[in-house]
Amino acid sequence: MSDHQHRIEQLNQKLEALLSKQEGFAKELMALYREIEDLKTGNERSAIEQVIQPQIEKEQHQPTSVPKEDVIKENAKEPIASPQAKNDVLIEVRPKSKTKSNWEKFIGENLINKIGIIITVLGVAIGAKYSIENNLISPLTRIILGYLVGLGLIGFGIKLKAKYENYxxxxxxxxxxxxxxxxxxxxxxxDLFPQPMAFVLMPIFTAFGVVAALNYNKQVIAHIGLVGAYAVPFLLSNDSGNPQILFGYMGIINIGILVIAYKKYWKPLYYSSFIFTWLIYGSWIGFSFNYEEHYTTALIFLSLFFLIFYATFLSYKLKASEKFKKSDIVLLLLNSFIFYGFGYGLLSQNETGMQLLGVFTLCNAILHFIVSLMIFKRKLADRNLYYLVSGLVLVFLTIAIPVQLDGNWVTLLWAFEAALLFWIGRKKNVVVYEYLSYPLMILALFGLLQDWTSSYAFNQFTETPMKPILNVTFMSSMLFLVSFGFINWINTIPHQAEVTSAKTTIGKIMSFAIPSILLFGLYMGFFLEIQLYWDALYYGSEVAIADENQYEYFKYNPDLKSMGNIWLFNYSLLFIAILNLVNIGKIQNRVLGIISLTIGLFTLYAFLSLGLYELSELREGYIEQTDAEYYETGYLNVVIRYISFAFLGFLLFSLYRLIRQSFMKINFSKPFEILLHISILWVASSELLHWMDISGATQGYKLGLSILWGLYSLVLIILGIWKNKKYLRLGAIILFGITLIKLFFYDIASLNTISKTIVFVSLGILLLIISFLYNKYKLRISDEDAN
Structure with missing residues (x-):
């Protein structure tokens, strides 16, 4: 028990020491409150002192020794108060509604005064505008009154600063x-001021705004005083303003913002200035720009604004070494490309400027190179800023070449550079370089599309038409595919796929876009060459013919056009089938599988509708031999259909294999079986018409199709009962219903008596057979439905 007693005494001593310290803190706190209140209201006792003093006296008369039980009870009842609270445990303060207090404080102390000053400024502006329009007072009086209002507000505001700083x-x-x-x-x-005086006053006001914003440490001064000043030229605008004055005025404001940004780096201020400046400049270029009067002014102030915002962006980054953010990338890229876009457009309107577009682009690259070199040598910021500025050097060097020159190799340069930047970004885990490769990929794709358009679209009208495969455009397409194949390989390396960029939204988008561009380029590269080959044959079949009036015209072999279209269909069927099998055997990617399945279904429909029509045109050419005196039409017009059917079967086989793969995670068996039967019936109908047409039968579309569809309905009924597949039986009933509608509303109108007899008897017998099958196997069908 002696040990317990000794421990209790130790704890009591510690408690006494803490209480004595607490009394000291309370006395110091009381002294501070007294001093503050004396400074505010003289010797008048504050309400806080009146509350605290009795509590201190009470604490002074309490014994320092506290029994163990009381200590335990006190600790159990409530936790120790936070040392940040104003009165700690000295007084009990009932909590008030924070939400109500905060909203009331925000509205009363912040929102109302801002709305009030905005309304005041607008009122002055409206009053000035009204006085101008109605000539109520002289211009000099207006200006004097305006200055008095402004200076009066400044004096009143400065006087209130000590007690009401925000206001x-x-x-x-x-x-x-x-x-x-x-x-x-x-x-x-x-015109009350000469130009020098106006430009002296503007910097003075700007300097005052900078000093005031820094002194108050308030963004609101910079926003209302500087950014709000952008509206000044438009509030009094009567379309007589001088653009030199307008942009000089804006330049002074932006320089003030540069100073504040260097000191404080208030981003909302920078964003507002950036948006207002380029919007005003762009609106002027779009609606008021006159080449004869404003060309030099536009170039000078374009360069000035670009340099101001570039310096504003870099100043704080280089001073404070702030961590690089995504918004910084957006701002720097926007500023650079807005400057380049406007500059390119202005130079393009000038004969000399047209010759300097490449030099202008190169100057952009040199400027960014100087900045990147300065950052690198002095190690002024984090590496991402250096990489971004260096990337801009590469971008403008890339743009400079096609601006000055053209050709297929420009596309290759973009593709190779995109591959290089993407490889550096992934290999060194420099996200900025990878992001810079994305626009280059898009540029390379559009460059390739441009090359295809210029090379293939009007090839037949050129003096030296391209030869299929052995041409520069096809070789550039293959090298483009090599570049994107390399990019796609880097993107799919497992240990590289975990980099930061792959987890971002744009990274996820590009992870789909890169293989899509690769597949698109691969497909179109050979598609266009096949089209080129058949177009060359078609236009090479030109024959000059003179009519009875001796007017000469040119004739081409139409079978060659249809044959070319069929081989394009065959190629498409083969390409998608091989893609499906490669995905099954190697890639096993669900997204790619769904995409190839969708494209395969679309191609299947296109072949069944348009492809079979082209085959029918070839058949007609073979039968009629309309142009036999000019062209030879042989058995290939007939044989080609079976080659196409082989490709169609290959596609259906690949789709069947694809939907059965576990990585696809879809149940497409029933829809595929229905699709398969539709395809078989469609092809069988085409084949029936084909051979009836060759044999000279005239009732193919009426008699022949009706009987075929009725027979196929019977086949579907048999399969549906045998395999216990209700959807096949329902499909058969629907098909037979369509056949009957066709029979009564289309067939019988022009069929002779014998044909009507044949078709009615045939379909009647088929209906009886179907009914018999349903009755014979009704128990089996009922059990299937019950199950």
């Missing part, structure tokens, strides 16, 4: 906007 900041910022407003109006509309 004072809003007043000062509004006053600053008014001073901008009045100065611009005095010079631009009334």
């Amino acid at each position: 004072s900041a809003v007043l000062v910022s509004g006053a600053l906007a008014i001073l901008y407003f009045i100065t611009f109006a005095a010079y631009s509309f009334y």
Whole structure:
């Protein structure tokens, strides 16, 4: 028990020490409150002192020794108060509704004053505009009154700064906007100031705005005073403004923002300035730009704004070494490409500028190279900023070549550079380089499309038509595929696929886009060559013919056009079938499987509708021999259909194999079986018409098809009963219903008596057989339905 007693005494001593410290803290706290209240209201006792003092006296009279039981009870009842609380355990304060208090504080102290100053500024602007339009007061009086209002607000705001800092900041910022407003109006509309005086006042106001924003440490001053000043030229605009003055005015504002950004780096301020500046400049270029008057002005201020925002972006990055973010990439790229886009457009309108487009692009690359070199040598920022600026060097070097030159090799340069940047980005895990490769991939794709259009579309009208396969465009297509094949291989390496970029939204999109571009290029590369071969044969079959009036015209072999279309269908069927089998054997990718399944179904429908029509045209050419005196039409017009049917069967086989793979995770068996029967019936109908046409029968579409469809309905009924597949039996009934509708509304109108007899008897017998089968196997069908 002595040990327990000794332990209790130790704890009591510690508790006494803590209580004595607490009394000391309370006295110091009381002294601080007294001093604050004395400074505010003289010697008047504050409400807080009145509450705290009795509590201190009470604590002073309490014994320092606390029994063990009381300590335990006190600790069990409530936790120790947070040391950050104003009164700690000295007083009990009932919590108030924080939500109500916070909203009330926000509205009363922040929102209302901002709305008020905006309304005040707008009121001054509207009043000034009204006085201008109605000539109520002279221009000089308007300007003097405007300055008095602005200076009065500044003086009033400064006086209130000690007690009402937020309110004072809003007043000062509004006053600053008014001073901008009045100065611009005095010079631009009334000519009361000479140009030098206006440009002296503007920097003074800007400097004042910078100093005030930094002194108050309030973004609201910069936003209302500087960014809000962008609206000044438009509030008093009567379409007489001078663009040199407008953009000079904006340049001064932006320089002020540069200074603030260097000191504080207030991003919302930078964003607002960036958006307003380029919107105003772009609107002027789009609606008010006059080449004869404004060409030099547009180029000068375009360069000035670009350099200001470039410097603003880099200044804080280089000073504070802030971590690089995605928004920084967007801002730097936007600024660079807006400058390049406007610059390119302006130079394109000038005869000399047209010759300097490549030099202009190269200058962009040199500028970014100098900045990247400075960052690298001085190690001024993180490596991602260096990589981004260096990437811009590569981008503008890439653009400079096709701007000055053209040709298929430009597409290859873009493709190879995209592959290089993507490889560096993944190998070194430099996300910026990988992101820079994405637009180059898109550029390479559009370049390839442009090459295809210019090479294939009008090839037959050129003096030296291209030869299939042995041409530069096909070789460039193959090298393009090599580049994207390399990119796709890098993208699918397991240990490389876990990099940061692969997990982003754009990374996920590009993981689908890269193989899609590869497959598209592979398909179209050979598709266009097949088309080129048959087009060459078609246009090579040209024959000059003179009619009875001796007018000469040219004739081409139509069978060659249809034959070319059929081989394009055959190629498409083969390509998708091979893609399916490769996916089954090697890749085993579900997304690719779904895509190839969808494209395969679309191609299947296209062949059954358009492909069979082209085969019928070849058949007609073989039968009629219309142009036999000019062209030889042989058995190939008939044999080609069976080659196409082989390719169609290969596609159906690959689709059947694909849907049975476990990685597909879809149940497509029933739809595929229905699709298979539709395809068989479609092809069988075409084949029946084909041979009836060759034999000279005239009732193929009526008598022949009706009997065929009735027979196939019977086959489906038999299969449905034998395999216990209700959907086949239902399909048979639907098919037979269509056949009967065709019979009564289409066939009998032109059939002779014998044909009508044959078709009615045939379909009647088929119906009886179907009914017999249903009755014979009704128990089996009932059991199937019950199960």
